Structures are given as structure tokens and as C-alpha cells.
Amino acid sequence: MVCAIAFGTVKIMPGDMWNSLVHYFRGEGSANIYEGVFIEIRLPRVLLCALTGAVLSVSGVLMQGLFRNPIVEPGLVGTSSGAAFGAAIVFVIAEKFPPEVKSMMGPFLMPVMAFLGGLTATFLVYSLARNSGRASVMSILLVGIAVNAVCLSGIGFMSYIARDPQARSITFFSLGYLSGASWLQVKILLAVAAIMFTITLSYSKQLNALLLGEEEAAYLGVDTNKLKRRILILNTAMVAVATAFVGVISFVGLIVPHVLRLLIGSDNKKLLPAAILMGGALLTLADLAARLVLAPAELPIGVVTSLVGAPVFIFLLKQFNILQQKGGGNA
Amino acid sequence: MLSTRDIQFQIGKKTILKGISIDFLPGEFAMILGPNGSGKSSFLKIFSGQTDVYNGSVQYDNTPLKNISKEKLAKFRAVMSQQPELNFPLSVGEVVMMGRYPHFDFTPTKNDHHICNEVMNQMNLHGFKDRNYITLSGGEKQRVQYARVLAQIWESPANGCRYLFLDEPLNNLDINYQQQFLQLAKIFKSHNTVLIAVMHDINLALQHADKLIFLKDGELVVAGPPAEVVNEQLIEHVFGVKSTIIENPLTRQPLLIFE
Numbered sequence: 001m002v003c004a005i006a007f008g009t010v011k012i013m014p015g016d017m018w019n020s021l022v023h024y025f026r027g028e029g030s031a032n033i034y035e036g037v038f039i040e041i042r043l044p045r046v047l048l049c050a051l052t053g054a055v056l057s058v059s060g061v062l063m064q065g066l067f068r069n070p071i072v073e074p075g076l077v078g079t080s081s082g083a084a085f086g087a088a089i090v091f092v093i094a095e096k097f098p099p100e101v102k103s104m105m106g107p108f109l110m111p112v113m114a115f116l117g118g119l120t121a122t123f124l125v126y127s128l129a130r131n132s133g134r135a136s137v138m139s140i141l142l143v144g145i146a147v148n149a150v151c152l153s154g155i156g157f158m159s160y161i162a163r164d165p166q167a168r169s170i171t172f173f174s175l176g177y178l179s180g181a182s183w184l185q186v187k188i189l190l191a192v193a194a195i196m197f198t199i200t201l202s203y204s205k206q207l208n209a210l211l212l213g214e215e216e217a218a219y220l221g222v223d224t225n226k227l228k229r230r231i232l233i234l235n236t237a238m239v240a241v242a243t244a245f246v247g248v249i250s251f252v253g254l255i256v257p258h259v260l261r262l263l264i265g266s267d268n269k270k271l272l273p274a275a276i277l278m279g280g281a282l283l284t285l286a287d288l289a290a291r292l293v294l295a296p297a298e299l300p301i302g303v304v305t306s307l308v309g310a311p312v313f314i315f316l317l318k319q320f321n322i323l324q325q326k327g328g329g330n331a
Numbered sequence: 332m333l334s335t336r337d338i339q340f341q342i343g344k345k346t347i348l349k350g351i352s353i354d355f356l357p358g359e360f361a362m363i364l365g366p367n368g369s370g371k372s373s374f375l376k377i378f379s380g381q382t383d384v385y386n387g388s389v390q391y392d393n394t395p396l397k398n399i400s401k402e403k404l405a406k407f408r409a410v411m412s413q414q415p416e417l418n419f420p421l422s423v424g425e426v427v428m429m430g431r432y433p434h435f436d437f438t439p440t441k442n443d444h445h446i447c448n449e450v451m452n453q454m455n456l457h458g459f460k461d462r463n464y465i466t467l468s469g470g471e472k473q474r475v476q477y478a479r480v481l482a483q484i485w486e487s488p489a490n491g492c493r494y495l496f497l498d499e500p501l502n503n504l505d506i507n508y509q510q511q512f513l514q515l516a517k518i519f520k521s522h523n524t525v526l527i528a529v530m531h532d533i534n535l536a537l538q539h540a541d542k543l544i545f546l547k548d549g550e551l552v553v554a555g556p557p558a559e560v561v562n563e564q565l566i567e568h569v570f571g572v573k574s575t576i577i578e579n580p581l582t583r584q585p586l587l588i589f590e
Contacts, residue, residue, distance in 0.1 A: 068418060205432050208421075212429065216415050218381060220483070221405025221433040265463075266419035 045181040049287045049301075050280035051189045052246050053256075055238045057279025058200055060253030061271055065207045066231045067140065070261060071316070073254035074239045076144045077232075078121030080250075081151035083243035086117020087173050088158040091166045111188075111244035118240030121147055126232060175300035177247040178287055185245045192241045196234055197276060203227065204268035211266060249302050251309025252283055258316050332356055333494060333525050335378050338387035340370070340549075347373045349549040350387070355542075357492045360520050361527045362536040365546035366570055371529045372413075372498060374546065378527075379410045379496050392491045405433035408494040409483040413502065415476050417464055423475050424460040427451060430482030446485045447478075453515060454478045455508075469503045477512065487523055495519055497528040501535065513539050533587055537561060538579075545569050561585065 059074035066072075075081065090110040125147045129139040155174060159167045206227050209217040214224045239253075256279045257271065264270050283301075286308070290299040333355040340348040348370045355361050363371050376382045378389045380396055389396040391408070409430070417426070427450060431443040439447075451457055454474045459467075464475060477500075484493045495516070501509045517539075520526045530536045536543060537557045545552040545560070547569050553560045566574045572589055579586040 068416070070419060202437075205437070208425070209429055209432055211419050211421070212415050212417055212426075215381060215412055218401065219379070219405065219408075219410040219412070220429060221402040223401055261420055265425065266421045267425050 044183050044186045045178050045287070046284055047186045048181040048189060048246060049178055050284050051186070051193050052242045052249065053252055053279040053281070053283025054276040055189070055193050055196070055242045055279070056249065056253040056283070057256035057275040058197060058272060059235045059239050060257040061268065061275050062200065062207070062231050062235050063253070064257055065210055065268065066228060066235075068211060068213065070258055071254070071313075072141075073251065074235060075148075075248070075250060075253065077140065077235075078125045078144055078147040078151065079118040079236050079239040080243045080248045081148045081155070082121025082124075083114040083118035083240045084174055084248050085121070085151040085154045085158075086113040086115070087244065087247075088155045088162075088170045089113060089117075091169045091173070092158050092162045111241065114244030115237075115240040117151075118243060119236050121151055122232060122236045172300060173247040174302070175247065176249040176302035176305070178301055179298070181245075189241060189245060192237065196238050197272075199230075200234055201269075201272055203230070204272055207231075207268040208266075247302065249283070249305055251305045251313060252279060252286075255309050255312055255316075256282060332390075332392060332492065333378060333527075334388075334390045334393075335374075336388045336390075338374065338377055338385060338389070340373055340377060340382070340385045347549050348377070348385070351546070351549075351551050352387075353544060353551065353554055355525050355527055357523045357525050358520060359526070359541040360517065360539060361525075361542045361544060362530045362540040363527065363544045363546060364530055364533060364536055364569070365552075368548075369546040370549040371546055375410075375496055375498055375527070375529055379408065380404055381410075391494065402433065405483065407484055407488045407491065408496070409480045410496045410498070411477060411480045411500055412498050417472075419465070421464050422460065423451070423456065423462050423464055423467070426464050426475050427456075427478045427482055430479040430485075433483065446482055450478045450482045450485060453481070455511075470505060470508065473503045474508065481515070481519070484519075484524075493519070493522070493524040495524055495526050497526075499529055499531055501530075501532065509535070533566070537587065538582065538584055558585070561587075 056074060060072075063072045063074050063077065064070050087110050090113045094109060125140060125144050128147075129143040131139065155170060159170045162170060206217070206222045209220045209222050210224065210227065212220075217224050217227075243249075256275055260271055260274050260278060264274060283305070286304045287301050290301045290304045293299055293304075334353075336352050338348050338351045339346070351370075351374060363374065365371050373382075377385050378396070380389075380399075380401065383397075391399060391404075396404075424447065427447045428439060428443065430450075431439055431446065434440075435443055448457075451460065454477055456474060456478055459471070459475070464472065467475065480495075484495060487493055497516070500512065500516075504512060513535075516526060516528075530540075540557055542555065543557050543560055544554040545565065552569055553565065561576070563574055563576060566572060566587065574587050574589045576585050576587055578584070
């Protein structure tokens with residue numbers, strides 16, 4: 001029942017969004033440019049936004065499962081800040097390239113660098129946190145904080161040496177940046193998401209088993225080391241690509257899985273598809289809010305997600321603590 | 332049959348197991364006893380396939396363990412470890428169904444559902460199916476974990492034995508559930524199952540084991556039927572505790588009492 005309601009809400013929400021969007025622009029835009037705006041700007045933006053939300057939420061489910069900790073978010077292992085650092089480098093350095101090179105690599109350079117940045121940061125966190133073959137949750141969280149701090153100071157340095165327009169790009173990027181959405185980005189992210197979601201869903205049984213702990217999962221026939229590596233690769237690929245296109249959007253990957261766990265439980269077979277739908281819907285909603293609050297100007301979407309996400313996170317943290325104490329008392 | 336030959340195991344420079352060779356036969360309840368740090372749990376981790384880094388050989392029905400894939404092994408070998416931790420909201424039914432994971436690809440079959448229901452009935456868990464696992468008491472959680480482990484090997488494989496390994500299985504259970512669980516384990520035993528438990532309570536072991544294995548400092552001290560191997564000298568040698576054996580007035584079986 002609860003499951004059906006969640007699915008229902010999530011499926012209905014994009015439809016409502018869609019209509020309100022259309023009406024919003026009917027009211028504001030003049031009739032002849034309306035179609036152009038809708039097709040070239042609005043539609044890719046909404047699609048990119050929904051895909052990003054879905055990708056971040058699925059990553060959140062994966063990371064929480066991997067660390068067996070419901071308060072982990074994808075960015076905690078450095079992927080998104082690493083990607084932002086990579087992008088910041090591109091913003092500053094690419095300025096120095098001759099125009100021919102720039103136009104040749106233009107659309108690909110930043111995503112590729114962001115992807116590599118995210119990959120490097122995640123790998124760094126995981127390998128530094130390993131101690132005699134095992135990476136404990138606590139050490140990954142601590143090393144993650146350190147690597148995130150390094151990336152942030154790198155971004156700060158890049159903004160400092162950058163000229164004004166680039167510095168502004170970096171700021172936008174660190175807070176989520178959807179106004180640059182293009183059909184090419186939508187197509188790439190859609191392809192990445194489709195592949196990654198399919199692989200992820202095919203692992204849902206193994207991911208469930210991993211919730212019991214690595215030893216138990218191994219006794220159920222799961223090759224845990226292989227699974228852990230693959231989860232990290234999947235997560236990094238998804239978060240890095242999404243971040244490369246839209247910048248750093250926090251809290252979605254934490255809140256969506258957590259709320260869904262409360263609503264429909266932790267069975268990944270239900271949780272993963274629900275996370276795709278709810279993540280997409282929620283981020284689309286946040287983007288709508290970001291555009292409407294200061295219309296015709298717009299807030300960076302990261303401001304909206306953090307502003308709403310942080311209090312919700314604290315609320316959930318408190319709830320989790322209560323559960324922990326209960327579990328500790330019984331064990 | 333499970334055979335271990337000359338199992339040696341080290342962590343860093345410390346030698347945990349110093350060459351252990353034992354055969355475990357289907358139809359006998361074998362219990363491993365020994366003081367803390369004697370290598371009981373390491374031994375279980377090795378012959379259950381959790382650890383690959385050891386010397387010596389483990390054979391399941393004459394097939395070396397190293398030649399059996401994890402996926403295949405999980406179809407006929409189940410292990411209950413000490414305290415599985417599960418911090419996520421899952422229903423009891425979902426947790427028990429995990430035991431059937433080695434047997435289906437994506438969707439459980441009718442048979443898988445049937446087995447889960449049957450195991451839950453056996454473990455007095457009917458009515459628990461939709462309860463949230465994390466809200467259960469310690470003992471209830473343990474019964475759910477048992478149901479999961481038993482569901483994994485509920486059916487005998489077409490050929491060869493089933494293997495059920497238990498690491499201190501009775502820790503959180505009340506006496507009535509301890510007895511009930513041991514009875515259930517004995518039913519498994521009589522259906523071509525190699526049954527091995529690491530135990531803490533010597534008297535429960537005396538009462539229920541067909542074969543006792545005493546380990547001390549990573550070495551096998553003695554293995555055999557309780558009546559033949561257990562005496563006051565052995566207990567003092569292995570545990571360093573003085574004891575005396577009396578007859579349990581209720582069961583007429585030997586009962587150890589300690590100073």
C-alpha cells in the first residue's frame with residue numbers, strides 16, 4: 001500500500017509539473033518565441049534536471065548500501081567536489097587555449113575533466129581509507145572530509161586566480177547550474193543513466209545481501225570485493241557525469257533514499273526504481289522553486305536543495321540516532 | 332563429508348592454527364569447544380570458505396573447496412555467524428527471503444516463498460512476516476537470522492550433503508528457544524547434513540553433541556564422542572578450570588559443575 005502511494009505520487013508529480021511549466025510560460029513568454037524557448041531551453045533543462053535527480057538518488061542508495069549506513073550521501077566520498085575541482089581547472093586553464101583548440105574540445109573538455117576529477121577524488125578517498133584491506137565507514141567518512149576540503153580549497157584557489165567571468169562560472173558550478181542545459185547533455189546523461197540503472201538494478205539482490213554485512217553476503221554467494229568495486233565505479237560514473245553537466249547539487253542523494261527507506265523499506269528491488277522516480281521529481285520541483293522564487297532572476301538550484309535539505313537531514317539524523325540506540329541496546 | 336587436512340593459519344606473525352586435520356561426517360552433530368583465542372572461529376571461517384589465506388586443504392565431498400565457486404557453495408552450505416548487523420528497515424519476510432538468493436535469479440519462485448513460510452513457522456515467526464526487522468528484540472532478530480540461514484539450505488541438494496555451520500548459535504536465545512533450535516538442527520542432521528557448531532556452553536555441548544572437538548592455542552587437543560573424551564583432566568588442561576562430572580538427575584547424562 002505505502003509502496004503504491006509512493007509510486008503514484010512520484011508518477012503523478014512530473015505530469016503536474018509539466019502542465020504548470022507550460023502555463024507559466026504561456027503567461028509570460030510572447031506567443032512566437034514561446035515554442036523556441038520551450039523546446040530549446042525549457043525542455044532540455046527539465047529533462048536534465050530530472051535525470052540528474054534520478055542519478056544522484058540512485059547513487060545515494062548505492063553508497064548507503066555500500067557503507068551500510070543510511071546517512072551517507074554520494075558526495076561524501078569526494079566524487080562531486082573532485083568533479084567540481086576538475087571543472088574549475090578547465091574554466092581557468094581553457095581560457096589560455098587558442099580558439100581553434102577550444103572550439104574543437106569545447107563541449108567535451110569540461111565533462112571529461114570533471115569526470116576524471118571525480119574519479120581521482122573517490123579513488124583517493126577509498127585507497128587512503130583502506131587499512132589492511134578493509135575500509136571502515138568511519139575512516140572513509142574522515143578521509144572523505146579531508147579530500148573534500150582539499151578539493152574545495154583547490155576550487156577556491158582557482159576562483160582566486162580566475163578572471164571575473166570564470167570565477168562566476170566556478171561559483172555557479174559549485175551551487176548547481178542548470179541554465180546551460182543542452183540536448184547533447186541530455187542525450188549523454190540519458191545514455192549513461194540508462195546503462196548504469198540497468199546494471200544497478202541487476203545487482204539489487206546482491207545489494208540487499210550486502211546490507212547484512214560483508215561476511216553474510218559472502219556466505220550467500222556474493223563476491224563482495226567485486227561488488228564493492230563495481231558499486232564505487234557505478235557511483236563515480238553517475239555522479240561525475242551528472243556533476244560535470246549541472247555542477248554540485250547536494251542533499252538530493254541523501255534525502256531521497258532516506259525518505260524512501262522510511263516509506264517503502266530497504267529492499268533494493270523496490271527502492272532503486274522508486275529512487276529514480278522520486279529523485280527526478282524532487283529535483284524538478286526544486287528547480288521550479290529556484291526559478292520562481294526570484295523570477296525573472298533565478299536562484300542556483302544548490303541553494304534550494306541545501307536550504308530545504310539541511311533541516312530535513314538534521315531531522316533524519318536525530319531519528320537515525322534513536323534507531324541506533326535501540327539497536328545498540330538489543331545487541 | 333567435510334575433511335580438513337593440516338589447516339594452518341596466520342594473522343601477521345601470530346600463528347592462529349597449527350595444523351588441524353578432522354573429518355566431519357553427515358548425520359553427526361559436531362561441536363567445537365575451546366577457550367577464547369584458541370582458533371575456533373578462525374577454523375570455522377576457513378572451512379566455510381570465508382577466508383582464502385591459509386595452508387592445508389578443505390574438501391567438501393572430496394571436492395577441494397578452492398574449486399567450488401562461491402555462488403555454487405551457497406546453494407548447499409549455510410553459515411550462521413555471531414551477530415549479523417542490519418541497520419536498514421527491511422521486513423522480516425524480506426530478510427528471510429535473502430536465504431533463497433542463491434537459488435533464484437531475480438524473482439523468487441513459488442517454491443522459494445513456500446520454503447520461507449515453512450521456515451518462519453518452524454521458528455515461531457508466523458505473523459512476523461511484515462514486521463520491520465530493526466524494531467525486533469535481540470532474540471527475535473536472531474530467530475529471523477536463523478530462519479534466513481535455514482531457508483538457504485532447506486532442501487537437500489540432488490547429490491551430496493548439506494552443510495550447516497553455526498558460530499555460537501545460542502547466544503541471545505532464551506532456554507526454550509535454545510532447546511527448540513537444537514531440536515530443529517537435529518532434524519537437519521538426520522537428513523544428510525554435516526552439522527558443525529562453535530560452542531561456549533560445555534554442558535549444552537555435552538548434552539547435544541555427537542562429537543566434541545577441543546582446541547587449545549590453535550592445536551587439536553582431542554576429538555570424539557562426549558562420553559569418551561570429556562573428563563575432569565581434559566577440562567582442566569583446556570580451560571584451566573577445576574571441575575567435577577556428576578549425573579544430571581533429569582536426563583541421566585553427564586553434567587559438569589565448576590568450582
